[in-house]
Amino acid sequence: MPGLTLSKLLLLILVVLAAWWLVKGFRRRGAAKGAPEAAPEQMVTCDHCGLYLPRGEAISAGDKFFCCDEHRRLAGPAG
Numbered sequence: 611m612p613g614l615t616l617s618k619l620l621l622l623i624l625v626v627l628a629a630w631w632l633v634k635g636f637r638r639r640g641a642a643k644g645a646p647e648a649a650p651e652q653m654v655t656c657d658h659c660g661l662y663l664p665r666g667e668a669i670s671a672g673d674k675f676f677c678c679d680e681h682r683r684l685a686g687p688a689g
């Protein structure tokens with residue numbers, strides 16, 4: 611085989627083995643960690659109508675959440 615020396619072939623095998631070992635290691639590490647954190651956004655309920663919505667979209671008033679500003683006002687006229 612011209613161009614492909616034994617040292618090059620050995621190097622290629624070493625690279626393939628290293629890559630395979632790395633992939634295997636990463637997979638094992640990922641499996642040990644378990645499922646990824648499956649909570650991108652906390653869900654809250656509107657205190658007035660009980661609608662489920664992401665916390666980022668909810669209007670918070672104290673420790674309560676509302677789906678819209680109208681429901682926040684209806685639930686607490688003073689606040």
Ligand SMILES: [Zn+2]
Pocket residue numbers: 656657658659660661676677678681
């Ligand atoms: Zn509501």
